[in-house]
Amino acid sequence: MSRATRPRAAVFDAYGTLLDIHSAVARHAARVGDKAAAVSALWRAKQLEATWVLSATGAYEGFDAITDRALGFALATHGIADDTLRADLLRAYRSLDALPDAAAALARLRDAGLATAILSNGQPDALAAATRAAGIAPLLGGILSVHPLRRYKPHPAVYALVTERFACQPDEVAFASSNDWDAHGAARFGFRVFWINRARQPVTYWLDEMATILPDLAALPDAILG
Incomplete structure (x- = not known):
């Protein structure tokens, strides 16, 4: 699949990417x-x-x-x-605030026809509660948790949960995370990765070569959809 082709799914890390951990x-x-x-x-x-x-x-x-x-x-x-x-x-x-740019980015990607989902270390019930409390649950087509797998990111088996769920190839997935180590793991798996560098920290884990680096989620829909 060409990298110029629109991905089928937009998948997000939860804590720190969509939800304000602080x-x-x-x-x-x-x-x-x-x-x-x-x-x-x-x-x-x-x-x-x-x-x-x-x-x-x-x-x-x-x-x-x-x-x-x-x-x-x-x-x-x-x-x-x-x-x-x-x-x-x-x-x-269990009821963290949504980051201010989360809902609009999710809505635009969903309205463009992409499947939207979370892939998180969090447990399923906690993620369900958090997304409801944050008001973003209706914008998500799925919540994928590592809990049934009993392994944490950045193990490759975690990212495989996405390709299994959507019956797709890794490069058909746009993956957004504010965590540099998570972005690296996803890129190694083959996702099209968007590192949301909210903290404006120096580039690490070779992400300047492996990912698209964005300052926030507001820039994400245009980066994915073109």
Whole structure:
């Protein structure tokens, strides 16, 4: 298939790409205090680190449990011992805000006839709840979770869930992620990858050679549809 041909499906990472991963702490920032930004960043970092360690060692624990453990580590690191706050932050993580450019990008791609879906490390029920709360569930044709596979991104078997679901070849899939390591894994699998570099960070993982780099999702529909 020619790269000039329009893809059949537009598939998105969820956390950090469509959903604002820092909105959970932001809702309780006054209770977390002046360490709110640091807690949120460390929570995310330890969450991702756990998925990589488990995948590398051939083990698995559900993403909900990983998220809880990572939050506990982040709070303890910053000297915050508040079980009620911890429970409230976990609840907030199940209803993250949509990033402001997510809905419009999804709607335009769906209206252009592309299948739209999420491919995420999150567990199915958590993803369903989060997309409903964020108001983007009606714009998605499917939610694909690693949970039944019991492996995390960037394992190639995770990306194969997409080609199996849509009965297509990898280069018929446009894949968008704000996570550089995820974008790299998807590109290695053969997807047409769009790295959403919201943080304007330096290019890593050879993504300048392997992906289209965009500043936000607002630029994505034109990049995919031409």
